Amino acid sequence: MDKSVSVAAARLKKPSWKDPRLLIGVLLVLGSVAGVISLVGTADRTTQVFAAREDIAVGQVVTESDLAIVKVRLDEVEAGYVTVERGLTESRVALQRVAKNQLVPRESLGVADALDRKPVAIALDEELPAQAVPGSRVDVWVSMPGVSRAFEEPEMLLPSAEIAGISTGSTTLGSAKTTVVMVLVTDAQMPKLLGAQANKAKISVVWNPAGVVR
Incomplete structure (x- = not known):
């Protein structure tokens, strides 16, 4: 048999699952899909936090009626704001002014004695x-x-x-x-x-x- 014919036949041979090139290709595809899923999941990660409905003055007692709930991406700064999950502690007063529509920083709320x-x-x-x-x-x-x-x-x-x-x-x-x-x-x-x-x-x-x- 002609040598060139043998080479062409080898190329047309159905690949085996044991073929390392096929396994590498499958792993690359799976890795790409996993990366896209992870990226989409991260982009959709939002947190429910409180924001001021109106200006909150220093010394004002703050209740949930003074606040609105918004969904935002906070990532590593989440601990610095009052989230819905953690809730709002009763008898909190504003230690600093919070402007209308501003997210409520945790350090802005405290007890009256801290004023x-x-x-x-x-x-x-x-x-x-x-x-x-x-x-x-x-x-x-x-x-x-x-x-x-x-x-x-x-x-x-x-x-x-x-x-x-x-x-x-x-x-x-x-x-x-x-x-x-x-x-x-x-x-x-x-x-x-x-x-x-x-x-x-x-x-x-x-x-x-x-x-x-x-």
Whole structure:
């Protein structure tokens, strides 16, 4: 028999399951399918977590009625957020502000005794800049009543205080509008601010664009 014919016949011979090339091909196909399944499974892995329905202020008691349930991919940062699976512990208060639609960080909730800042109302006659909104930072300046002149030189009392809320009102006669800013004050800062208010000091609030403590 011609040698070329023998080679062609060998090539046309039905492969055996013992053929290592066939086994390698099958393993490659199975590995590819397993990889695709694993990738799809990872892409679909979402976690149910709580998000704020509306802005949550510092000191506010938080219940499930204040929260919405959303599905997101958190992967390795899952432990940092309040998940539906772990649930929401009762009598939790907000230790930091949580904005509307923001996922709720676990560190943002705690007990009332853990609050290191409390909101204090400051009434202002002047308007605040548009950038001064809840969550932004302001510097609080105080001018104490003077003897020889109306007020002493202004001094910064609270650097980079966080705004907890803003409301508008009017004077008793309704002739002038007043802006009431709720700023978060630490226990250490509280006596000076309350003392300034009791002594009818002139208090001004200045937006701090850097948002940092000097």
